[in-house]
Amino acid sequence: MESNLITEDKQKNKLEKAFEILKTMASKPSGLIGLTIVLFHVILALISPYIAPYDYKAISPNTMLLAPSAEHWFGTDSLGRDVFTRTILGGRTALTVTFFGSLIALLWGGLLGIFCGLVGGKIDDVVMRVVDAFLSIPWILAMLLIVSLLGTSTEVLIPALGFFYGKGIVRVARAATHDVIAKDFIVSARARGHSNMSIIWNEIIPNVRDAILVEGAMRWSWMLLGFSSLSFLGFGVSPPTPDWGLMISNARGLMSFAYWSVIAPIVGLSSLIIGINLTADAFAKALGIDRSTKAPV
Amino acid sequence: MLLLILKRIGLGLITLFIVSLITFVGVEVLPGDACTTYLEREAYGAALDACIKRLGLDIPAYERYLDWASNVVRGDFGYSLSGEMPINEVLGPRVKNSLVLASVSILIGIPLAIVLGIITALWRDKLPDIMISTITIFSMTIPEFISATLLILIVAIWLGWLPGIVIIPSDATFYELLSNIILPVVAISMIMTAHMARMVRSSVIQVMASDYVQMAILKGVPYWKMVFRHVLPNALLPAINVVALTIAWLLGGVVVTEVVFNYPGLGRLVIESISNRDLPVVQALAIILASIYVGINLIADLMTLMLNPRLKSLQIRK
Numbered sequence: 001m002e003s004n005l006i007t008e009d010k011q012k013n014k015l016e017k018a019f020e021i022l023k024t025m026a027s028k029p030s031g032l033i034g035l036t037i038v039l040f041h042v043i044l045a046l047i048s049p050y051i052a053p054y055d056y057k058a059i060s061p062n063t064m065l066l067a068p069s070a071e072h073w074f075g076t077d078s079l080g081r082d083v084f085t086r087t088i089l090g091g092r093t094a095l096t097v098t099f100f101g102s103l104i105a106l107l108w109g110g111l112l113g114i115f116c117g118l119v120g121g122k123i124d125d126v127v128m129r130v131v132d133a134f135l136s137i138p139w140i141l142a143m144l145l146i147v148s149l150l151g152t153s154t155e156v157l158i159p160a161l162g163f164f165y166g167k168g169i170v171r172v173a174r175a176a177t178h179d180v181i182a183k184d185f186i187v188s189a190r191a192r193g194h195s196n197m198s199i200i201w202n203e204i205i206p207n208v209r210d211a212i213l214v215e216g217a218m219r220w221s222w223m224l225l226g227f228s229s230l231s232f233l234g235f236g237v238s239p240p241t242p243d244w245g246l247m248i249s250n251a252r253g254l255m256s257f258a259y260w261s262v263i264a265p266i267v268g269l270s271s272l273i274i275g276i277n278l279t280a281d282a283f284a285k286a287l288g289i290d291r292s293t294k295a296p297v
Numbered sequence: 298m299l300l301l302i303l304k305r306i307g308l309g310l311i312t313l314f315i316v317s318l319i320t321f322v323g324v325e326v327l328p329g330d331a332c333t334t335y336l337e338r339e340a341y342g343a344a345l346d347a348c349i350k351r352l353g354l355d356i357p358a359y360e361r362y363l364d365w366a367s368n369v370v371r372g373d374f375g376y377s378l379s380g381e382m383p384i385n386e387v388l389g390p391r392v393k394n395s396l397v398l399a400s401v402s403i404l405i406g407i408p409l410a411i412v413l414g415i416i417t418a419l420w421r422d423k424l425p426d427i428m429i430s431t432i433t434i435f436s437m438t439i440p441e442f443i444s445a446t447l448l449i450l451i452v453a454i455w456l457g458w459l460p461g462i463v464i465i466p467s468d469a470t471f472y473e474l475l476s477n478i479i480l481p482v483v484a485i486s487m488i489m490t491a492h493m494a495r496m497v498r499s500s501v502i503q504v505m506a507s508d509y510v511q512m513a514i515l516k517g518v519p520y521w522k523m524v525f526r527h528v529l530p531n532a533l534l535p536a537i538n539v540v541a542l543t544i545a546w547l548l549g550g551v552v553v554t555e556v557v558f559n560y561p562g563l564g565r566l567v568i569e570s571i572s573n574r575d576l577p578v579v580q581a582l583a584i585i586l587a588s589i590y591v592g593i594n595l596i597a598d599l600m601t602l603m604l605n606p607r608l609k610s611l612q613i614r615k
Contacts, residue, residue, distance in 0.1 A: 129311060129312065129315060130315055132312050132315075133312045133313075133315035133316045133319060133587075134319065135590075136312055136313075136316055136587040136590040136591050136594075137316055137319065137320070137583055137586070137587050137590075138548045138549045138552070138586050138587075138590070139549050140548075140549040140552045140553070140567070141549075141552075141567055141579070141582060141583055141586060142583075144567065144568070144571045145323065145324075145571065145579060145583075148571050148572075148574065221438065225440045226549075228440055228442075229440055229441070229442060229549075229553050232440075232442045232553070233553065233556060233568060235571075245442075248442065248443065248446060249442075252446055252449075252557075255446075255449075255450055255454065256454045259450060259454075262446065262450070266443050266446065266447065269440070269443065270438075270439050270440075270443055273438050273439065273440065274434070274435065274438050274439070277434070277438045278434075
C-alpha cells in the first residue's frame, strides 16, 4: 500500500515536471509558435484521412492543372489530383517515419554513447573511430546507397534513418556521460558494488537524459529534412503516396504556369521543419542546455 | 607540436581507412553484387560472366579489397560500369565544377557570416539581432531543395532576371561556370551563412561576458578597439572547428542543390551513379567525399593549433 503511494507520488511529480517544462517552453513566443505548429501538424496527420475532400490518387484528365478555386482550394496537379487533399495527407508518412526513426536513433545512439563513456579504454577508442568514420561519409550518399539496394519501403527507411542519425547522438551521450562519471554518486554506487548495468540505469541515464532528449529533438528535424530530400530526389516513398518532397519534385517542372501545386507542399514541409526546430530550441532552453554552438553533425 | 600534427594526420588516415572498409563491406554485404545490380534483368550468361571477369568478382573479397585499396592510394579508381571509361576521367571535370561552386559559396559565406554574427551579438536582442536572427533561422531550417526551388520560382520565373537551371556541359570553361552559378551559390551560401552566423553570434556573446572584456571596459578601452582587439580574436578561434564541421555537413546539401539546378558537379554524379547502379563510381565518390570531410576538419584542427598558443603545449583534446 505504502509503496503504491510512493510510485503514484513519483508519477505525479514526473507529470508535473513535464508540465512545468512545457510551460517554460510556451512562455516565449518562439517556443509557443513552435509548439503550436507541431501540434497542428500532428493533429492534421491524425485526422486528415477523414477530412480529405477528394481521393488522393484519383487521376482525371478533366481537372488537370486547375488554378485554386472553391472546389479545389489549392488547385490541381498535372494528373488532375486535388493539391489540398495531397498536401494535408502529405505529412503522414514523413511524420511517422521520422518519429520512429528518431526513437531508434535515440535508443541505440544514447545507449552506445553511455556505454562508451562509462567503460572507456580500448573499446571506447575503437567505437569512436568507427563513429567518426561514419560521420565523414555524407549522409546523403549512405542513405541513397542503402535505399537503392534495399528498396524504399518504410520498413527499410525507418531503421536506415534511425541508424544513420544515431551516430551523432553517440558523441553527445558519451560527452554527457563523461560529465557525470566523476561525480560522487557514481563513485559511491561503485563502492556499494553496483553492476555497470545498474549504474547506467539508475545513476547515469537520469542525469544524461535531458542532453540526449534535446539532441533527439534536433535529430528529428534533420531526419525530416533528410527524408524529404530523399523523396525529392526520387529515392523516398514511391508514388502515388502523397508526400511533400515527392510533390515538390513532381510539380517543379511545371511551376512556371502552375505554381500552386509547388507552393502548398513547400508551405507544409517548411512550416513543420521550422516548428520542430523552434520546439527543440525552446525545449533545450527550458532544460538549460545551449545548443547554438553545435555543428549539425 | 610536430608530433601533434602528425598524430592528427594519422587519425585522419585511420578514419579514411575505416570509411573505405565500410563502403567496401557495405556494398559486399547488401544483397546483389555490382554486376547483378548493374545489369538487372540481363544478368545472366555471357554478359554477366564478362562483367564478373572485368570487375574481378570471381576472386575472394579480401584480395579484391587489397587490390582496390592499393590502386586508390595510387589515385586510380578503376573503371566505371555505365560509361566504360576510367573513373578518374569521369570525376575530373565534376570535381573541378563542384570546387568552383563550393569555393565561391565559401568565399561569400564566411565573411558574411562573421559580419552578421558580430552584428547580432553586439546588438543582442535589439532590432538588428531580431531581424537577422529570424532570417537565419528560416534559411537554415528550410531544406536546400525548397529554398532552391523558391529561388528559381521567384528570381527566374516571376522576375525573369536569371536562368533557372544551368545548361552547361560538365567540361565547361571557368568563365562559363561563373556566369551560370549565381543562383546555386546563393542557395548554398544562404544556408551555410545562417549556420555560421549563429555560431559566431553565440561565441562573441560568450567572450563579451568574460572577465578580460569586462576588465577592458572598466579600463576605458574604446568600444570598437575592444571589439576588434580583445573580443574577435578570441571569439573566432573556437568557431573555426564548428565552421569546418558545417562545411562538411553541407556536402549533402550540395548534392541536392546541384540536382535542383542541374549543375554538372560531384553531387549530380552521386545521383547519376546511384540511379545507374554504378557501384565502382559510388565507392570512389564515398572515398572522395569522406576525404574532403576529413581534410577540412584536419585543416581546421591545424589552424586552431597554430592560432592558439595555449594548445601548443597541451595534449590532444578529446
